[in-house]
Amino acid sequence: MSERHRLLITRRMPDAVTRRAQSDYDAVINPDDRIMPEAEWLAAAEGKDALMIASSEKITSDVVDRLPGSVRMIATYSVGYEHIDVAAVKASGRIVTNTPDVLNEAVADIAMLCLLGAARRSYEGQTLVRNGAWVGWHATMLLGKDLTGARLGILGMGGIGRAVARRARGFGLEIHYHNRSRLPEDQEEGATFHESAESLASVSDFLSISCPSTEETRGMINDDLIARMPPDAVLVNTARGDIVDDDAVIAALTSSRLFAAGLDVFRGEPALDARYRDLPNVFLLPHLGSATVNTRNAMGFCCLDNLDAFFAGKPCPTAL
Numbered sequence: 001m002s003e004r005h006r007l008l009i010t011r012r013m014p015d016a017v018t019r020r021a022q023s024d025y026d027a028v029i030n031p032d033d034r035i036m037p038e039a040e041w042l043a044a045a046e047g048k049d050a051l052m053i054a055s056s057e058k059i060t061s062d063v064v065d066r067l068p069g070s071v072r073m074i075a076t077y078s079v080g081y082e083h084i085d086v087a088a089v090k091a092s093g094r095i096v097t098n099t100p101d102v103l104n105e106a107v108a109d110i111a112m113l114c115l116l117g118a119a120r121r122s123y124e125g126q127t128l129v130r131n132g133a134w135v136g137w138h139a140t141m142l143l144g145k146d147l148t149g150a151r152l153g154i155l156g157m158g159g160i161g162r163a164v165a166r167r168a169r170g171f172g173l174e175i176h177y178h179n180r181s182r183l184p185e186d187q188e189e190g191a192t193f194h195e196s197a198e199s200l201a202s203v204s205d206f207l208s209i210s211c212p213s214t215e216e217t218r219g220m221i222n223d224d225l226i227a228r229m230p231p232d233a234v235l236v237n238t239a240r241g242d243i244v245d246d247d248a249v250i251a252a253l254t255s256s257r258l259f260a261a262g263l264d265v266f267r268g269e270p271a272l273d274a275r276y277r278d279l280p281n282v283f284l285l286p287h288l289g290s291a292t293v294n295t296r297n298a299m300g301f302c303c304l305d306n307l308d309a310f311f312a313g314k315p316c317p318t319a320l
């Protein structure tokens, strides 16, 4: 039997992923899923051939300098890689991979949940029922916003954005998008391209964020962009919390400049800006975008496929 490569998995994985990792690798897995301080996981990485990390582990250039020499490959269990200095990892001669595509549909489902949850005042409705404060049906109780005939702006029309568009069409929304580059016509499926985020905002009765967090997109949803949106618009974020300026969004929700927001991700999560908790017009989820059994398995298998390819001397299917 050939020698098994040594792998550190920094977070607990779904059972099927754990089984495969343990059968194919000499795998050390974070036993209690406590987020390990940097020094602790770096120490655990000593002597390992590869790391399977999540977005909780930050790979800055300084961390790259301190990685044990034995570590030749890093697979992140995420599509997003803003927690990794990819250039520094590559410059150190290591390979780094992510998990694109496999989570598109699950995240798009959560985007629709956030959109509907916000538009139809689900948090307020739930609270009323659970608190026993519901006194009965009213013609004017918790009136929300229609999706049919409204315009949905999608910021970032990659795989997740396109999966959101497919679902939203079924709800009668007209699709607009802004992306670094215009999509080929067959991928647009009738969606209207906007050259700028400002132009997209101006037609977005609903605005859903599905772009990566980059230097360019961080803080993009600010006072100026919100001011360009139609009155009573709804904001949805399933991408990364730092794309929105929390002060701007909270002010707009408080003044009802925005009708509502549906948020699955937060700057500094899980320590989100506490003001969100007190706002009735936000529908909040704890970063559930990719959280289905099939999707989380597929993400793990994607990491393992990359590791298998790397150690077989083949190109990694989803190398960054």
Ligand code: 8YV
Pocket: 053, 054, 055, 056, 077, 078, 079, 080, 081, 103, 289, 290
């Ligand atoms: C991950 C995500 O589960 O893939 C991403 O980028 O946001 C989530 O699906 C999470 O980041 C853990 O790595």
